[in-house]
Structures are given as structure tokens and as C-alpha cells.
Amino acid sequence: NAGVTQTPKFRVLKTGQSMTLLCAQDMNHEYMYWYRQDPGMGLRLIHYSVGEGTTAKGEVPDGYNVSRLKKQNFLLGLESAAPSQTSVYFCASRTPGRGGQPQHFGDGTRLSIL
Amino acid sequence: GENVEQHPSTLSVQEGDSAVIKCTYSDSASNYFPWYKQELGKRPQLIIDIRSNVGEKKDQRIAVTLNKTAKHFSLHITETQPEDSAVYFCAASNGAGGTSYGKLTFGQGTILTVHP
Numbered sequence: 001n002a003g004v005t006q007t008p009k010f011r012v013l014k015t016g017q018s019m020t021l022l023c024a025q026d027m028n029h030e031y032m033y034w035y036r037q038d039p040g041m042g043l044r045l046i047h048y049s050v051g052e053g054t055t056a057k058g059e060v061p062d063g064y065n066v067s068r069l070k071k072q073n074f075l076l077g078l079e080s081a082a083p084s085q086t087s088v089y090f091c092a093s094r095t096p097g098r099g100g101q102p103q104h105f106g107d108g109t110r111l112s113i114l
Numbered sequence: 115g116e117n118v119e120q121h122p123s124t125l126s127v128q129e130g131d132s133a134v135i136k137c138t139y140s141d142s143a144s145n146y147f148p149w150y151k152q153e154l155g156k157r158p159q160l161i162i163d164i165r166s167n168v169g170e171k172k173d174q175r176i177a178v179t180l181n182k183t184a185k186h187f188s189l190h191i192t193e194t195q196p197e198d199s200a201v202y203f204c205a206a207s208n209g210a211g212g213t214s215y216g217k218l219t220f221g222q223g224t225i226l227t228v229h230p
Binding site for chain 2: 108
């Protein structure tokens with residue numbers, strides 16, 4: 001049981017390049033989330049999904065797109081990378097449920113845009 | 115939307131002392147409040163959470179208190195140890211469903227340093 005797995009772990013891009021970050025979870029969770037973490041700003045929600053085939057915008061969605069074609073995978077895409085997107089990206093998943101359920105995080109992807 | 119403020123941003127204590135981190139939230143509909151610990155270069159890991167139907171929860175040296183009237187909650191770590199050194203994040207969520215879908219709003223984080 002690997003939990004939440006993110007690939008790649010590190011990546012350096014040039015401005016204007018595109019790439020996709022992959023998040024895979026083996027816990028059969030319905031809900032999945034993408035966050036970015038910048039110094040002094042905590043984690044901010046980029047996009048999220050509440051089930052296969054559904055996605056929605058979070059707090060900071062501009063410049064990113066997502067897809068959830070399979071329940072276990074949640075992809076985050078950067079169509080034209082910008083230096084402002086240099087950050088650490090975390091994926092998380094959780095089960096639905098009233099009263100709040102914990103989110104389980106992956107190990108993160110450290111992305112640098114030159 | 116929800117806004118979570120966390121204080122202090124840095125906290126330095128001696129081993130064996132207690133540490134307290136405080137958070138305030140703005141959305142009265144929030145009812146789920148987790149705390150995450152993040153070591154350098156690692157993932158955030160849940161250490162304790164509390165739901166709005168209780169005022170306090172303890173797990174060994176860690177406790178969380180919640181004041182829904184004042185809209186603030188706190189993390190208390192007693193008998194601190196050097197391995198408690200990390201960044202701690204509070205978060206708030208309306209976990210009841212509807213259109214919130216368990217989205218977490220995080221505080222800015224507190225860097226806790228425990229000196230031997």
C-alpha cells in the first residue's frame with residue numbers, strides 16, 4: 001500500500017515549456033487535491049476533484065490545468081511554464097465523509113522554472 | 115472564502131518546555147481542524163485533528179483546543195523534544211459536504227525549534 005505517489009520528484013523547466021505532474025493513489029479515495037507550497041505562505045489549493053471525470057478550481061488555478069480520467073490518478077499540467085510557478089507541488093487525497101476526513105499527502109514535486 | 119491566520123511564525127523553546135501555536139479562522143461553517151507537521155523536505159503529516167463537536171482532544175504529548183465562539187484553535191505540545199522541531203500547519207475545513215468537498219485552507223505555518 002503505497003498511499004499517494006507523485007512523479008517526478010524534481011524537475012527543472014525553461015520558461016514556456018510544458019509538463020505534467022502525476023499523482024496516483026491506491027486508497028480508493030474519491031477526493032483528490034493539488035496544492036502548491038511557497039515559503040511563508042503555507043499550502044494553497046490549485047485544483048481539486050471529487051470523482052472520476054470531475055475537476056474544479058481552487059484558490060490559485062491560473063496557469064494550470066488538471067484531469068481525472070481514472071479514479072486513482074490526478075494529473076496537473078503546466079501548458080507554458082513561468083518563473084512564478086517555481087514551487088513545491090503536493091497532491092493529496094481523502095475519502096468522502098461527513099464531519100471531516102484527513103487528507104493524505106504525497107512526497108511532493110520540486111519544480112524550478114528558469 | 116475561509117481565511118486562516120497562524121501565530122507565531124517562528125517559535126523557539128528549550129527541550130522539556132511546552133509549545134503553543136494558535137490559529138484563527140473566519141468561516142463560522144468550518145467544522146474540521148487538522149494540524150500537520152512537516153519536516154524539512156518531507157510531506158505534511160497529520161498529527162492531530164479536531165471536529166467542532168468537541169472542545170479538546172489529546173494524544174500523548176499533543177493536544178488541540180477549539181473555541182468555536184471565538185473562532186480559534188490551538189496546538190499544545192508538552193515536554194518538547196528535539197525531534198519535535200519542524201514546521202507546523204493548522205487548517206480549517208467545512209467537512210460536512212455540500213460544495214466544500216473537504217477543501218482545506220491552511221495557515222502560514224510555524225517553524226518550531228526545540229533546543230537540546
